[in-house]
Amino acid sequence: MRLELPIKEKLRGPADESAFNRIWHQIDARAPAARRRRRRVAFGGVALAMCAALAIAMFVRRDAGPLRFADGRALAVVDAADATRVALSDGSALELGAGARFEPLESTGTTFLGVLQRGHAAFDVRPGGPRRWQIECGLATVEVVGTRFSCDRAPGRLRVAVEHGVVLVRGERVPDRARRLVAGDTLDVVAENVADVTPPTPTSVVEESGSSPAVAEATPGRAAPWRELARRGHPDEAFGALGTSGVRRETERLGVADLLALADVARLSGHPRDAVVPLERILSRFANDPQAPLAAFALARLE
Secondary structure (H helix, E strand, O other): OOOOOOHHHHOOOOOOHHHHHHHHHHHHHHOHHHHHHHHHHHHHHHHHHHHHHHHHHHHHHHOOOOOEEOOOOEOOOEEOOOOEEEEEOOOOEEEEOOOOEEEEEEEOOOEEEEEEEEEEEEEEOOOOOOOEEEEEOOOOEEEEOOOEEEEEEEOOEEEEEEEEOEEEEEOOOOHHHEEEEEOOOEEEEEOOOHHHOOOOOHHHEEOOOOOOOEEOOOOOOOOOHHHHHHHOOOHHHHHHHHHHHHHHHHHOOOOHHHHHHHHHHHHHOOOHHHHHHHHHHHHHHOOOOOOHHHHHHHHHHHO
């Protein structure tokens, strides 16, 4: 019918409480099955969400400690005589080429630090994992959370290739000291005077009875053996030429640049406690040097 103005005079007043109760009673009576289905779906969704949360909590609790081999053994140095695949407890894996050597240095619930000392290695890091990975490769450091990438380390050379995901490559020989690589990217890092890179000779180290290996006297006008070994990308041999006492002795007389190199030798050779000594020397003796913040940052990461 056609309403006459004003409209509000033709509208009904609001229903009272008894009318509302009667309406809802009729709705419940007409659709009980639909309501029961909705309740079952809602309860099922809540139960599923609780189960998922419990599973995640259990996994996080189980994966909160250091990484281990997939069979539960503690991580150790891997010397690959042949191509080897190493499965880890968090679902990540390492694929080492023949002759490669990888050493885990530190592992917690949030970080994993390792060094590829030689050869080829592919790293398949589980995406979304709790740890930030840092792989030392001599001429550069690769930082990653979840991806697949490979490092090819040879004397004086390093190649980093990313298959998927994103990595950050840092180092003195890296353009601008840092480069972000995405899937399909490859970065070659080359040391200076690659042609001069040769294996260390036995004369670099003098054995002393009853003590750690000590550094031999340097020829006048030439760098000390540990510096040469470090420059060539041999931190293990460099630390072997020094020993813990040698690190402390050198710390007392070196400048900032050499102290940073000394800390790198100790850190990359698997002696993080010895790396603290030269870094603390920089902060106490050369606090105003432009590279002192870098030493503070490196010390904080070690701690």
